[in-house]
Amino acid sequence: GESVGLHLPTLSVQEGDNSIINCAYSNSASDYFIWYKQESGKGPQFIIDIRSNMDKRQGQRVTVLLNKTVKHLSLQIAATQPGDSAVYFCAVVNSNSGYALNFGKGTSLLVTP
Amino acid sequence: DTEVTQTPKHLVMGMTNKKSLKCEQHMGHRAMYWYKQKAKKPPELMFVYSYEKLSINESVPSRFSPECPNSSLLNLHLHALQPEDSALYLCASSQLRTGVASGANVLTFGAGSRLTVL
Numbered sequence: 001g002e003s004v005g006l007h008l009p010t011l012s013v014q015e016g017d018n019s020i021i022n023c024a025y026s027n028s029a030s031d032y033f034i035w036y037k038q039e040s041g042k043g044p045q046f047i048i049d050i051r052s053n054m055d056k057r058q059g060q061r062v063t064v065l066l067n068k069t070v071k072h073l074s075l076q077i078a079a080t081q082p083g084d085s086a087v088y089f090c091a092v093v094n095s096n097s098g099y100a101l102n103f104g105k106g107t108s109l110l111v112t113p
Numbered sequence: 114d115t116e117v118t119q120t121p122k123h124l125v126m127g128m129t130n131k132k133s134l135k136c137e138q139h140m141g142h143r144a145m146y147w148y149k150q151k152a153k154k155p156p157e158l159m160f161v162y163s164y165e166k167l168s169i170n171e172s173v174p175s176r177f178s179p180e181c182p183n184s185s186l187l188n189l190h191l192h193a194l195q196p197e198d199s200a201l202y203l204c205a206s207s208q209l210r211t212g213v214a215s216g217a218n219v220l221t222f223g224a225g226s227r228l229t230v231l
Contacts, residue, residue: 034219036222041224042224042225043117043203043205043222043223043224043225044156044203044220044222045222046219046220046221049219089155089156100146100158100161100169101158101220102158103155103156103157104155105154105155106153106154106155
Protein backbone atom coordinates (compact mmCIF):
# COMPACT_ATOMS: atom_id res chain seq x y z
CA GLY A 1 0.00 0.00 0.00
CA GLU A 2 0.89 3.67 -0.02
CA SER A 3 3.59 4.78 2.34
CA VAL A 4 3.70 8.47 3.07
CA GLY A 5 6.25 9.73 5.50
CA LEU A 6 7.85 12.87 6.78
CA HIS A 7 11.53 13.48 7.35
CA LEU A 8 11.14 15.41 10.60
CA PRO A 9 8.35 14.91 13.15
CA THR A 10 8.84 18.27 14.92
CA LEU A 11 10.13 21.61 13.72
CA SER A 12 10.77 24.68 15.85
CA VAL A 13 11.35 28.02 14.10
CA GLN A 14 11.59 31.61 15.17
CA GLU A 15 8.90 34.05 14.17
CA GLY A 16 9.79 35.67 10.89
CA ASP A 17 12.00 32.84 9.67
CA ASN A 18 11.09 30.58 6.77
CA SER A 19 9.91 27.03 7.47
CA ILE A 20 10.38 23.96 5.31
CA ILE A 21 8.39 20.80 5.93
CA ASN A 22 9.24 17.71 3.93
CA CYS A 23 7.29 14.66 2.83
CA ALA A 24 8.28 11.47 1.02
CA TYR A 25 5.87 9.14 -0.75
CA SER A 26 6.32 5.68 -2.16
CA ASN A 27 3.72 5.16 -4.88
CA SER A 28 5.00 6.49 -8.17
CA ALA A 29 1.42 6.42 -9.51
CA SER A 30 0.44 9.16 -7.05
CA ASP A 31 -0.54 12.19 -9.08
CA TYR A 32 -2.15 14.64 -6.73
CA PHE A 33 -0.71 16.05 -3.52
CA ILE A 34 -2.21 18.22 -0.83
CA TRP A 35 -0.89 19.91 2.28
CA TYR A 36 -3.20 20.22 5.27
CA LYS A 37 -2.79 22.19 8.49
CA GLN A 38 -4.36 20.94 11.69
CA GLU A 39 -4.58 23.21 14.69
CA SER A 40 -5.30 21.86 18.14
CA GLY A 41 -8.96 20.91 18.51
CA LYS A 42 -9.75 21.38 14.84
CA GLY A 43 -10.04 19.29 11.73
CA PRO A 44 -7.40 19.46 8.97
CA GLN A 45 -7.61 22.58 6.81
CA PHE A 46 -6.53 22.72 3.17
CA ILE A 47 -3.44 24.83 2.55
CA ILE A 48 -2.25 24.17 -0.99
CA ASP A 49 -2.26 21.41 -3.59
CA ILE A 50 -0.15 20.43 -6.55
CA ARG A 51 -0.69 18.07 -9.45
CA SER A 52 1.93 15.75 -10.84
CA ASN A 53 2.26 17.77 -14.06
CA MET A 54 3.72 20.64 -12.02
CA ASP A 55 6.86 20.94 -9.89
CA LYS A 56 6.10 24.15 -8.04
CA ARG A 57 3.04 26.02 -6.92
CA GLN A 58 2.81 29.17 -4.87
CA GLY A 59 0.11 30.51 -2.62
CA GLN A 60 -0.01 33.26 -0.09
CA ARG A 61 3.23 32.84 1.94
CA VAL A 62 3.32 29.14 1.03
CA THR A 63 5.08 27.25 -1.74
CA VAL A 64 4.87 23.56 -2.51
CA LEU A 65 7.66 21.85 -4.42
CA LEU A 66 7.28 18.44 -6.00
CA ASN A 67 10.16 16.24 -7.10
CA LYS A 68 8.68 13.18 -8.78
CA THR A 69 12.08 11.69 -9.52
CA VAL A 70 12.78 11.11 -5.84
CA LYS A 71 9.11 11.07 -4.79
CA HIS A 72 9.45 14.02 -2.46
CA LEU A 73 7.44 17.13 -1.80
CA SER A 74 7.96 20.04 0.52
CA LEU A 75 5.97 22.89 1.97
CA GLN A 76 7.73 26.19 2.43
CA ILE A 77 6.18 28.84 4.66
CA ALA A 78 7.63 32.31 4.34
CA ALA A 79 7.92 34.69 7.31
CA THR A 80 6.49 32.15 9.73
CA GLN A 81 4.02 33.56 12.21
CA PRO A 82 2.77 32.27 15.59
CA GLY A 83 -0.55 31.42 13.94
CA ASP A 84 1.30 28.94 11.74
CA SER A 85 1.94 26.72 14.77
CA ALA A 86 0.11 23.48 14.00
CA VAL A 87 0.59 19.96 12.71
CA TYR A 88 1.12 19.79 8.96
CA PHE A 89 0.17 16.71 6.94
CA CYS A 90 0.94 15.88 3.37
CA ALA A 91 -1.66 13.76 1.62
CA VAL A 92 -1.37 11.92 -1.68
CA VAL A 93 -3.79 10.27 -4.04
CA ASN A 94 -3.69 8.28 -7.22
CA SER A 95 -6.68 9.83 -8.94
CA ASN A 96 -7.03 6.90 -11.32
CA SER A 97 -7.56 4.36 -8.56
CA GLY A 98 -9.47 6.34 -6.00
CA TYR A 99 -10.06 9.69 -4.47
CA ALA A 100 -9.59 9.05 -0.78
CA LEU A 101 -6.54 10.68 0.75
CA ASN A 102 -3.66 8.83 2.37
CA PHE A 103 -2.06 11.07 4.99
CA GLY A 104 1.57 11.24 5.99
CA LYS A 105 2.64 11.07 9.63
CA GLY A 106 2.58 14.82 10.25
CA THR A 107 5.10 17.46 11.31
CA SER A 108 4.45 19.58 14.36
CA LEU A 109 5.53 23.16 13.66
CA LEU A 110 6.20 25.37 16.68
CA VAL A 111 6.82 29.05 16.08
CA THR A 112 8.64 30.82 18.88
CA PRO A 113 8.65 34.62 19.34
CA ASP B 114 -21.96 27.48 3.22
CA THR B 115 -18.46 26.03 3.06
CA GLU B 116 -18.51 24.04 6.27
CA VAL B 117 -18.79 20.48 7.43
CA THR B 118 -20.66 20.33 10.73
CA GLN B 119 -20.17 17.45 13.13
CA THR B 120 -22.17 16.63 16.24
CA PRO B 121 -21.63 16.00 19.04
CA LYS B 122 -18.24 17.64 19.61
CA HIS B 123 -17.60 15.34 22.58
CA LEU B 124 -19.10 11.95 23.41
CA VAL B 125 -18.44 9.63 26.33
CA MET B 126 -19.96 6.18 26.16
CA GLY B 127 -19.74 2.82 27.83
CA MET B 128 -18.90 -0.37 26.00
CA THR B 129 -22.53 -1.50 26.00
CA ASN B 130 -23.97 1.79 24.74
CA LYS B 131 -25.32 2.59 21.29
CA LYS B 132 -24.62 6.08 20.04
CA SER B 133 -24.31 7.91 16.73
CA LEU B 134 -22.06 10.59 15.29
CA LYS B 135 -23.57 12.96 12.77
CA CYS B 136 -22.12 14.97 9.93
CA GLU B 137 -23.75 17.51 7.61
CA GLN B 138 -22.56 19.51 4.60
CA HIS B 139 -24.39 21.82 2.20
CA MET B 140 -21.68 22.34 -0.41
CA GLY B 141 -23.24 19.97 -2.91
CA HIS B 142 -20.38 17.51 -2.43
CA ARG B 143 -21.25 13.98 -3.54
CA ALA B 144 -18.44 12.18 -1.66
CA MET B 145 -18.38 11.94 2.11
CA TYR B 146 -15.80 10.33 4.34
CA TRP B 147 -15.21 9.10 7.86
CA TYR B 148 -11.68 9.22 9.25
CA LYS B 149 -10.40 8.14 12.65
CA GLN B 150 -7.54 10.05 14.26
CA LYS B 151 -5.65 8.96 17.36
CA ALA B 152 -3.56 11.45 19.32
CA LYS B 153 -0.40 12.59 17.50
CA LYS B 154 -1.27 10.42 14.49
CA PRO B 155 -2.55 11.22 11.00
CA PRO B 156 -6.20 10.64 10.09
CA GLU B 157 -6.92 7.08 8.97
CA LEU B 158 -9.60 6.45 6.39
CA MET B 159 -12.57 4.36 7.54
CA PHE B 160 -15.37 4.75 4.99
CA VAL B 161 -16.13 6.59 1.77
CA TYR B 162 -19.59 7.25 0.36
CA SER B 163 -20.07 8.41 -3.20
CA TYR B 164 -23.54 9.34 -4.43
CA GLU B 165 -24.92 8.05 -1.12
CA LYS B 166 -23.50 4.58 -1.76
CA LEU B 167 -20.74 3.00 0.31
CA SER B 168 -17.72 2.77 -2.00
CA ILE B 169 -14.84 2.14 0.39
CA ASN B 170 -14.74 0.27 3.70
CA GLU B 171 -11.20 0.06 4.99
CA SER B 172 -11.80 -3.24 6.86
CA VAL B 173 -13.47 -1.40 9.70
CA PRO B 174 -14.95 -3.59 12.50
CA SER B 175 -18.70 -4.04 12.32
CA ARG B 176 -19.18 -2.22 15.62
CA PHE B 177 -18.87 0.89 13.42
CA SER B 178 -21.81 1.19 11.04
CA PRO B 179 -21.95 4.08 8.58
CA GLU B 180 -25.11 5.44 7.03
CA CYS B 181 -25.69 8.08 4.38
CA PRO B 182 -29.40 9.04 4.49
CA ASN B 183 -29.02 11.68 1.76
CA SER B 184 -26.38 13.68 -0.07
CA SER B 185 -25.96 16.13 2.81
CA LEU B 186 -25.88 13.80 5.79
CA LEU B 187 -23.50 11.12 7.01
CA ASN B 188 -23.89 9.15 10.23
CA LEU B 189 -21.63 6.77 12.08
CA HIS B 190 -23.49 4.37 14.37
CA LEU B 191 -21.50 3.02 17.29
CA HIS B 192 -22.26 -0.14 19.23
CA ALA B 193 -20.24 -2.31 21.62
CA LEU B 194 -17.12 -0.20 21.23
CA GLN B 195 -13.85 -0.87 22.98
CA PRO B 196 -11.70 1.61 24.94
CA GLU B 197 -9.14 1.52 22.11
CA ASP B 198 -11.80 3.02 19.84
CA SER B 199 -11.44 6.29 21.74
CA ALA B 200 -10.29 8.84 19.18
CA LEU B 201 -11.23 11.92 17.19
CA TYR B 202 -13.66 10.98 14.41
CA LEU B 203 -13.46 13.28 11.44
CA CYS B 204 -16.03 13.68 8.74
CA ALA B 205 -15.08 15.16 5.37
CA SER B 206 -16.67 15.82 2.02
CA SER B 207 -15.45 16.49 -1.50
CA GLN B 208 -16.55 16.86 -5.06
CA LEU B 209 -16.39 13.80 -7.29
CA ARG B 210 -14.56 14.90 -10.40
CA THR B 211 -11.72 12.63 -11.43
CA GLY B 212 -8.44 13.03 -13.20
CA VAL B 213 -5.20 14.84 -12.58
CA ALA B 214 -6.36 18.21 -13.84
CA SER B 215 -9.50 18.39 -11.80
CA GLY B 216 -8.32 19.02 -8.27
CA ALA B 217 -11.01 16.59 -7.30
CA ASN B 218 -9.61 15.40 -4.03
CA VAL B 219 -9.63 18.48 -1.85
CA LEU B 220 -11.47 17.27 1.21
CA THR B 221 -13.21 19.72 3.50
CA PHE B 222 -13.08 18.45 7.06
CA GLY B 223 -15.31 19.04 10.02
CA ALA B 224 -13.89 19.82 13.46
CA GLY B 225 -14.42 16.23 14.57
CA SER B 226 -16.22 14.38 17.33
CA ARG B 227 -14.01 13.47 20.27
CA LEU B 228 -15.10 9.99 21.42
CA THR B 229 -14.16 8.43 24.75
CA VAL B 230 -15.13 4.82 25.42
CA LEU B 231 -15.07 3.79 29.06
